[in-house]
Amino acid sequence: MKITKIRIKNFRSIKDSGDIEFVDNLFVLAGQNESGKSSILEAMEAYENENFNRDNVNFEEFQNDNNAQEICCTYTIDNIDSFVSGLESEIRDQFKVDAEDFLDTKKIANKLKYFTITKEFDHESNSLSINTDTSVIDILKSSIKQRERSVVSNVDGEQRQESVQESIIDLENEDNIKTISKILFDLTPSILLFNDFSDLLPDKILISDLEAKNQKAQGYKAVKNLEKLLKKNFVDIAKLGILQKTSATNQEADQISITFQKDWKQKVYGNNEVKIKFQIEVDSTNNNQQTVFFYIETKDGVFLEPRKRSKGMIWFLSSWLELKAKENSNKLVILYDEPGLYLHIKAQKDMLNVFKRLTCNNGHQVIYSTHLSSLIDTDNLSNIGLVLNTKDSGTSVEGLTTSKINTHNKRDALQPVAEAMGLEPLKDFSILNNKNILLEGLSDFWYFMGMKEILNINEDYKFVPGIGIKANKIYPLISFCIGYGLGWLLIMDDGNNSKETRKEISNNIFGEQESEISEKVKIIEGVNGIENMFTCNDLKLINDNINCSSKESDMSKIVGSGRKIIFAKTFFQKVKNKEILEKNLDRTTIKKWKDIFEWIGEKY
Numbered sequence: 001m002k003i004t005k006i007r008i009k010n011f012r013s014i015k016d017s018g019d020i021e022f023v024d025n026l027f028v029l030a031g032q033n034e035s036g037k038s039s040i041l042e043a044m045e046a047y048e049n050e051n052f053n054r055d056n057v058n059f060e061e062f063q064n065d066n067n068a069q070e071i072c073c074t075y076t077i078d079n080i081d082s083f084v085s086g087l088e089s090e091i092r093d094q095f096k097v098d099a100e101d102f103l104d105t106k107k108i109a110n111k112l113k114y115f116t117i118t119k120e121f122d123h124e125s126n127s128l129s130i131n132t133d134t135s136v137i138d139i140l141k142s143s144i145k146q147r148e149r150s151v152v153s154n155v156d157g158e159q160r161q162e163s164v165q166e167s168i169i170d171l172e173n174e175d176n177i178k179t180i181s182k183i184l185f186d187l188t189p190s191i192l193l194f195n196d197f198s199d200l201l202p203d204k205i206l207i208s209d210l211e212a213k214n215q216k217a218q219g220y221k222a223v224k225n226l227e228k229l230l231k232k233n234f235v236d237i238a239k240l241g242i243l244q245k246t247s248a249t250n251q252e253a254d255q256i257s258i259t260f261q262k263d264w265k266q267k268v269y270g271n272n273e274v275k276i277k278f279q280i281e282v283d284s285t286n287n288n289q290q291t292v293f294f295y296i297e298t299k300d301g302v303f304l305e306p307r308k309r310s311k312g313m314i315w316f317l318s319s320w321l322e323l324k325a326k327e328n329s330n331k332l333v334i335l336y337d338e339p340g341l342y343l344h345i346k347a348q349k350d351m352l353n354v355f356k357r358l359t360c361n362n363g364h365q366v367i368y369s370t371h372l373s374s375l376i377d378t379d380n381l382s383n384i385g386l387v388l389n390t391k392d393s394g395t396s397v398e399g400l401t402t403s404k405i406n407t408h409n410k411r412d413a414l415q416p417v418a419e420a421m422g423l424e425p426l427k428d429f430s431i432l433n434n435k436n437i438l439l440e441g442l443s444d445f446w447y448f449m450g451m452k453e454i455l456n457i458n459e460d461y462k463f464v465p466g467i468g469i470k471a472n473k474i475y476p477l478i479s480f481c482i483g484y485g486l487g488w489l490l491i492m493d494d495g496n497n498s499k500e501t502r503k504e505i506s507n508n509i510f511g512e513q514e515s516e517i518s519e520k521v522k523i524i525e526g527v528n529g530i531e532n533m534f535t536c537n538d539l540k541l542i543n544d545n546i547n548c549s550s551k552e553s554d555m556s557k558i559v560g561s562g563r564k565i566i567f568a569k570t571f572f573q574k575v576k577n578k579e580i581l582e583k584n585l586d587r588t589t590i591k592k593w594k595d596i597f598e599w600i601g602e603k604y
Contacts, residue, residue: 001083001188002365003333004114005074011046012039012056015394022367023382025359029369029397030376030417031387036395037369040387041193041335044367047071048191050128052121068123074116075188080109083187090183095169095176102168104143111139117185132181140180141171189365192326193335200318201226203305204283207238207290222318223292225325226276229256234292238280274298274313312342316351323354327362334358336368340375348374376417381570384417400566414562435461435604438477438490440469444530446568448491450575451593454582461487461604469497478509489603490521491596493530498523522599524592529556531564533593535586542571542580 002025008017013036020040029037046052052069077083084105091097115136121128146165153160170176202219209217210233227233256276275297283291295303296313306314319339326332336355340348352375358364369387370376376384384400400417439445445465452463466474469492481488490505492498502521510516527533532555536548539555552558559567574580582590 001075001077001079002331003073003189003367004076005072005116006040006044007070007072008040008043009068009070010057011043011069011071012036013389013395014039014043017396020385020397021399022365024380025363025365026355026377027365027367027383027385028376029367029385029387030371030400030414031369031389032371035387035389037371037387038337039395040397041337041367041369043071044073044191044333044335045193047073047119050119050121052123052128054123057123068120070118070120072116072118073188074114076114077112080112084109084112086187087183090186091169091180094179094183097168099145099147099168102145104145107143108139112136115184117181117188130178130181130185132177132184136184137171137177137180141167144169144171189331189333191333191335193337194319194322194339200314201294201306201321203307204291204293205234206283206286207235207280207292210292211235222321225321226256228325229321234278234280238290238292274317276317277303310342312344312347315342316347319351320354323358327358331363331365333365333367336366338370339368340370340372345374348372351375352377373417378417378569379573381566381573386414386417414566417566433462433486435459435487436481436489437461437463437600438474438481438488439463439465440492440530441465441467441565443564443568444491444493446565446572447530447533450568450572450580452597453572453575454580454585455590455593455597457597459601459604461600469495469501474501474505478505482509487604488520489600491524491600492522493524493527493532495528519603522596524596527592529554530568531555531559534589538585538589539567541584542567542574 002022004022006017006020006022008014008020010016017040029040031037042056046056046069057069087108088103088105091103116133118131119128120131144167147168148163149166150161150163153162171180200219201222205217205219205223208214209220210223214220223234277295277297279293279295280290281293282288283293294306296306296309296317297303298309306317323334326334340351343351355366355368356377359366368375378384381400385397386400387395387397389395400414437448439448442465445463448463464477466477468474474490478488478490480486492501502517502523505521506512506514506517510520524533531539534555536546536555536558539558540546540548546558550558556564571580
């Protein structure tokens, strides 16, 4: 199963988060520093480990005298057969049921699709309560079978023995309901939060600390992760002879190094070979105790302790060990708070690829916070939540595709997403392309890309987004194409600056030759804003919250200037996913777009 929704109340910067929905297995909380991203993840950890702390109750900011913290997690069941089997087994054990067939598992499988666990901690009474939805209890009540029980009754002074039907488990009893809630929670995937940057692979660790399971020893967690991957532990290796120690894990260590290189793409000394090495020796600086020394080899024969490598590499390696050690575990919910702060932008992309593999190949759920554009995957905008923080409401999360970006606070939260989206088209942009269609901006780029797909146009020209249409902004793109001898066309909507820009281009590039500029520049007459190429009903295909009953006729204003790019990218994604087809769009819309593509076809 996976978490599909959470709600947090009275936790640090969060007064009441409202419902935060996780659409898929990979979800990013995007926002500025101090917006409350960490609070959301730490609240989820507190829910998992039940380590509620009075210091996390924000009495002062919200003027709140409520001592209770409440966190709800809603789980959607993916594998109902496995879930019902586990549920039946746990109920049998917890309630000591000896009846062979005590549960109607088919009824549960048909009715139970999701459930919510609520944990509330009252700091006044220092008590924790755990509950689930009444609808789930009702399903279980109707699914737990009846059994006969003999009772003696007194009728008219005469004792009679009668048989009565009763539920094998009494779910009217409050204690039993709490037990069921705990059983359901125990069946949910474990939540793991990684936010401790100090637990890196150490230069060395004492065998005695490993033997004593001293979790306070520096790097203990990273070393235990390495042991799990090696499938051997250093305490046992330390007991072997010198030659056996040397060869005991060479093969396994080499295999770990090879696997690590598949994820770490950065070049060191011209290659990305990073080998993890270790030696078990007596440490003369530490009372001659047996010690495991760790080394990172990036060049043949050059061994350096981890602390002498870049912080980014060791952070990535330590995080990778943690994730790799749990890769084949039962499904997990893995939380990462600001991953990649120490990493180069390319290494941040490596980290994102590791997350994708964990979700796609291993079925884990990854939820992470970031304000780094390189860690935001814009291929699925519904998996991005904007984390906002206002004085009155505290921290909340809004879905990127449904949020109106209409305040300064929201624009700040959007910044890393906008940067990520701005970089995305450049992945496919190359100066080697011979045919280029210059456009005003990113909104135009995504609409043109989508309509090219809808109209099944296979021409080899590329769309190149600009940063506005004023001449001083579009000139660099035109100059680039002219300087490299590349073909170019410019398409603009009929906005305030378009005719002036066309005139300046005509004067400065074509010597006012109208026939020449007409071959290169097109203004879409009567269309002020690319959104006006569509009808309101077309826009509802992108977001069904669009209000078409209003008197507003300007589609650009209906969409809103703050979310133009997000709206356009969502259109493109829905086209790629076959959620929007040509038959869905208004006939006038199709004709407008066909006219533009016919013009492009004539010029190229």
